[in-house]
Amino acid sequence: MNPEQVQALEDLFEKVPRLGAIYNLRWEATKIFDSAPNRAEASRLLEDWIAQARETELDWEPIITTLKNNREGILAYFEERKSSGPVEGLNTKIRVVLRRSYGIQSLTTLWTRVLLDVNWAAKKLGPTIAEIRSFVNQIQKHFSRCYT
Incomplete structure (x- = not known):
């Protein structure tokens, strides 16, 4: 994004802080899948992400439930970095x-x-x-x- 777009986004997040929290958590989740070197580290990072999501007091429970119910399949991605x-x-x-x-x-x-x-x-x-x-x-x- 160019500097004007970044500023517009920051202005929007000042007006709608919940949107900023959602946006930032979305990118944090993406970073986990892009950078976690192995299954154990990914597991730790996902737990940290879940804790951050709960701190926002937004309704993340459906997503958290999905992550927990499919934990083994999600973590399997970090072994070979292949998806279905x-x-x-x-x-x-x-x-x-x-x-x-x-x-x-x-x-x-x-x-x-x-x-x-x-x-x-x-x-x-x-x-x-x-x-x-x-x-x-x-x-x-x-x-x-x-x-x-």
């Missing part, structure tokens, strides 16, 4: 294809639609899409043995 984002994206794309393909009776046609959409996504996602295509092909081979 690509898989979730593929799942969403397949759901969209299924909704658009209402009435298709051939499994081959359905898989062709999925592959066409995934191949188009390769232009946006880059080389990791090759792995997804391979996975989709393996699934197709498995299901082709089950259905005629």
Whole structure:
């Protein structure tokens, strides 16, 4: 941000302090995911973040509950720094294809639609899409043995 934007943001936070607290905690959470070197440090930093959130007296409990309920999965990110984002994206794309393909009776046609959409996504996602295509092909081979 340029200096004028920073000043405008600071002026806004003076008028709406709650918004400033939310903004700052949001960036603190981002820093944890960007800089925590390992699972143990991330765990400690997340606990500190939860304590800071509770001090604001804003209703952070839904977020804190989500963090606590999914603690192991969240901390697993810090072991290899990989997320399930690509898989979730593929799942969403397949759901969209299924909704658009209402009435298709051939499994081959359905898989062709999925592959066409995934191949188009390769232009946006880059080389990791090759792995997804391979996975989709393996699934197709498995299901082709089950259905005629």
